[in-house]
Amino acid sequence: MEKPAGYTVHSNHIPVVNDCHVLRKIDFFLMPLLIITFMLQYVDKVILNGASQFGIIEDLHLYTVQGYTPGPEPQPILSLRRYSFATLIFYWGCVAGLLPAAWLAQRLPIGRYLACTVIAWGVVTMLTVIVGSYHGFLAQRFFLGVIECAVAPGFSIMIAMWWKRAEQPLRYALWYTSTGLGGLLGSLLIFGIGHIQGNLRSWKYQYLILGAGTVVWGIVLIFFLPQNPASAKFLTPEERLVAVERIRLEQTGIENKEFKLYQIKELLRDPVTWILVPTTFCLHFANGGLFGFGSVIISSFGYSRFQSVLLTGAVGGGVFVTCVIVGITGTFFKDCRTWLVIACEACVVLGACLMWKLNWDTQRAGAIFGFVMCGWFAGGYMMILALVGANIAGHTKKTFISGLLWCAWGISNGVAPLTIKKPEAEEHYPTCFLAIIVTTVIAICGAASLRSYLVLENKRRDREYGPVDQTVAMQLGFEDKTDRENELFRYSL
Structure with a gap:
């Protein structure tokens, strides 16, 4: 395990620097970097949703004609299956890139990477403007997914590296609220950019402007995103020691560049892995099924393209509020994270039922509220990430389970858009909403199973090994032991 200079595993010396002071300094420096980056990533996901209202479907032929309506003036019956593939192939790119990205995140300086x-x-993203065909757009979207996939698991590793287990839920909340902010800000930006009158189509200005902003922000990160607590330039040498000491007792590790195959084998044998991965897949079905088509679905309510974009942004506002509430609750109430997952997913089921069964002509407000509730899945996934950060020890194991979970995220988002069938619009997309309800109920069962397993495992360890000796736990803090190797490790719920 890498340690700061002059720091030894068995050292009991703790510099005279206030822990709260160091925590505040870490929060004020790191959290804005994580929040803005993830917000930009979500803005990037919103662009296609917004661009669908500004001509990209027509320009790149993201539709096919299935037939024509009967009558003296037949109208074409369009299928948006191509648009579905353009949405989902981004996530297949993420799946293809996630495990290589996880390996690189362990081997390279994570901040620079x-x-x-x-x-x-x-x-x-900026290169989208030169794409002129459906197949070219598919290729561009796939490679965008391969590139973007590193950010979320990388940030999960950084949160586990910098914050104690009890502190992580609120930091995950602050980080993940940026998905809501990104949805809201992205919708407002697309609304504004959509009014630009120039030589290019409106959707091209959206990709150019937002892509350029992302490049500028990446340059900022090169200079400011640190590699680990032991080498962070924004901390003094004494503060670095405190930052490392804070995580030492947590027994989850900070950073280790050595790839340990036995930790991968343990990961694949761990029941927690095979509860978390399918739960993550099911939990994200609402995201892939609804939010790639958000403005398309809302326009089915009878709203204009500008109104549809703005109402899609309202979902982002709902996600923001949900993540804040869930994060604060998870921080100040002990062992409630799995309960919060269950509560958030129950709201998703209710929201999907409202959207499916309410009349979209006379009960629009209720249907829109149901759409907002479906976005509350984000609070549940945020707690899943917090559970992983708190309960998985061993740097290789933690890195690769983050990769597996984001693979499940990518596969779910890559499959779910196929349940949106344009001919079902008048019936309120029954295939989509039935799939969301079933998968979300499975996610609720997964969260309940995880809690039951971890409770039983903690009781077994207490019975076999007795209470945790904090002095011994501190000595194990730098040994990069996994949670299953370390008999002093107890799981958070």
Whole structure:
């Protein structure tokens, strides 16, 4: 395990620097970097949703004609299956890139690696304007997914590296609220950019302007995103020791560049892995099923393209509020994270039922509220990430389970858009909403199963090994032991 100079594993010396002071300094320096980066990533996801209202479907032929309506003036019956593939192939790119990205995140300085990734994704986003065909757009979207996939698991590793387990839920909340801010800000930006009158189509200005902003932000990250607590330039030498000491007792590790195959084998044998991965897949089905088509669905309510974009942004506002509430609750109430996952997903089920069954002509407000509630899945996933950060020890194991979870995220988002069938619009997309309800109920069962397993495992360890000796736990803090190797480790719920 890498340690700051002059620091030894068995040292009991703690510098005379206030822990709260160091925590505040870490929060004020790091959290804005994480929040803005993830917000830009979500803005990037919103662009296609907004561009669908500004001509990209027609310009790149993201539709096919299935037939024509009967009558003296037949109208074409359009299928948006091509648009579905353009949405989902981004996530298949993420799936293809996630495990290599996880390996690189362990082997390379993580701050530099993530900063360069941000610059690359901004460049690829800008290159969308030169794409002139459906197949070219598919290729561009796939490679964008390959590049962007490193950011989220990389940030999960950084949160586990810098904050104690009890502190992580609120930091995950602050980080993940940026998805809501990104949805809201992205919708407002697309609304504004959509009014630009120039030589290019409106959707091209959206990709150019937002991609350029991402490149500029990536350059900022090169200079400011630190590699680990032991080498952070924004901390004094004494503060670095405190930052490392804070995580030492947590027994989850800080950073280790050595790839340990036995930790991968343990990961694949760990029941927690095979509860978390399918739960993550099911939890994200609402995201892939609804939010790639958000403005398309809302326009089915009878709203104009500008109104549809703005109402899609309202979902982002709902996600922001939900993440804040869930994060604060998870921080100040002990062992409630799995309960919060269950509560958030129950709201998603209710929201999907409202959207499916309410009349979109006379009960629009209720349907829109249901759409907002479906966005509350984000609070549940935020707690899943917090559970991983708190309960998975061993740097290789933590890195690769983050990769597996984001793979499940990518596969779910890559499959769910196929449940949106344009001919079902008048029936309120029953295939989509039934799939969301079923998968979300499975996610609720997964969260309940995880809690039950961890409770039983903690009781078994207490029974076999007795209470935790904090002095011994501190000595194990730098040994990069996994949670299953370390008999003093107890799981958070």
